[in-house]
Amino acid sequence: MSRTRSLMAQLRHARGENAPLVPTMPLPRVEAPPARVYVPARETTSTTAAAAAKHTTALLGIGHVGTRYATDVVLQFQAELAVAHSAVAAELPDEWAAQHGFLPLQSQATSHREFLLRPDLGRRLHPDSLARLRKDAQRGPQNGANERTLGAGPDVQLILADGLSAIACMGSGEQLFAATKAACAARGLSVGTPVCAKFARVWLQDEIGAEVGAKVAIILLGERPGLGTGDGLSAYAVYGPKIGNTDGERNMMSNLHARGIAPEEAAPRLAALAAAMIAQGVSGVKLDLTGIGAGGREYRAPQVRERLVVRDA
Secondary structure, X not given: OOHHHHHHHHHHHHOOOOOOOXXXXXXXXXXXXXXXXXXXXXXXXXXXXXXXXXXXXOOOOOOOEOOEOOHHHHHHHHHHHHHHHHHHXXXXXXXXXXXXXXXXXXXXXXXXXXXXXXXXXXXXXXXXXXXXXXXXXXXXXXXXXXXXXXXXXXXXXXXXXXXXXXXXXHHHHHHHHHHHHHHHHXXXXXXXXXXXXXXXXXXXXXXXXXXXXXXXXXXXXXXXXXXXXXXXXEEEEEEXXXXXXXXXXXXXXXXXXXXXXXXXXXXXXXXXXXXXXXXXXXXXXXXXXXXOOOOOOOOOOOOOOOOOOOOOO
């Protein structure tokens, strides 16, 4: 006899009831569960959500089954979450920057894992990169009449960086960098040597911009991925870059990718922002954004959310 049965027998004996406990009334009959349950698909009844969904990649009017999402929606969530995880896990190859015409720099983080766990290390340059940047600043760029002259800091120092999405950096990052450089040149702003920083956080722009003596530093880096968006960039601009600047002294633009603000649309806005900073001598919350012209602000064409999971008919 098991220990449990022995204890139960002792309990019944102590209560004077040696017979097993039996119900005093008959139990109701329980029907066997059906072999299959059919739940009809719930149609979206909100015309507002259906109309709005044509102009955004956000999930609107997805419906539900009881108190839960439909299976199809859950599968989409899981697939898009995998895209975000893949973007965060991606690492910028060491040779990528030099192969694409950038001066390669790296923060004090020595590995991708350390970069994710130690944001503070991503905000300062590695000593080797700092020496490389200083050497380049002393030499001065030699590849364009609109570039700064030897010994003079540029109006704008552009920085391409991996951030939390090396995929975005290697994807639309190069296109956004080139478009922003051209937009700055069109406004008569000199641009510093193209640099690309690995394991970089936003504040790394302060040290880089200060070292080259730039009036404005703009860092274009992979932003924290969202559902299904692992290729988005963010741009942070600061006037008078120096170590110790706060986030209140920066201006930023996010969701820079093909399905958000396209590079060709973001570039003139960033150039206009840099020009306004130089004209006013400030950035961040003190910057007056009134009247900053950067092209039209019309509604974009309807967007279609890419389905990562397709259910067979």
